[in-house]
Amino acid sequence: MPARAGAVLELPVGDLPVAVLVTTRRAGDLRPGSQGAAARRQAVLPGEWSALRQVHGASVRGCADSGSSGDALVGSPADRPAMFAADCALVALVSPQGPVAAVHAGWQGLRAGVIEAAAARLRSLGARELVALRGPVIGPECYEFGPELLDELCGRFGERLRATTSDGRPALDLAAGVAVALERAGAELVGEVDSCTACGREEDGSARWFSHRARRDAGRHALVVTTRR
Ligand SMILES: [Zn+2]
Secondary structure, three states: OOOOOOOEEEEOOOOOOEEEEEEOHHHOOOOOOOOOHHHHHHHHOOOOOEOOEOOOOOOEEEHHHOOOEOOEEEEOHHHOEEEEEOOOEEEEEEOOOOOEEEEEEOHHHHHHOHHHHHHHHHHHOOOOOEEEEEOOEOOHHHOEOOHHHHHHHHHHHOHHHEEEOOOOOEEEOHHHHHHHHHHHOOEEEEEEOOOEOOOOEOOOOOEOOOOHHHHOOOOOEEEEEEEOO
């Protein structure tokens, strides 16, 4: 059963033998443990995926530890490391030297340093250069954020993270935070999905992504790193 048209985006990785796939809401709930999700993952990309029990932290695991807890999964593209989210950022880190990572970073993961930790692990595995690709995140226009926590994150990552919602309330620009963390990790952002998980729409007006904040969705879209076909 192939995935529905428009349900899978492939982000550009240049000449590397790697593919980074991002699913939309049309691919259905791909969250590990949700009923039928394994079959839906097979419709997106057949074969075994590696995944973690995501806990909004900064632990980095190898794909041999698939199923344990953590928010960054490091391995080879053949291991198909995957992460799942509804508003948080999903980031692929790819190295021409071979190792890759899938990372889940909401504000908590960003604060905990999960992106920098994943990049450091890849470097310990031989990566000298790193490029990054980012899936959709909740946009600041839809992401009201507590002022004290916003001050803390801006203190760590800079004023680029400070934004306002569409109705003028304090907001976090999570994509800007991810960009700063990637810069600090020495990873070049070469592709991103520029669409808000809360307000991004398909052409027919339906929601394009899962959003916990906007709709209390239990479902999760996915980012998976694999070998280029
Ligand atoms: Zn939005």
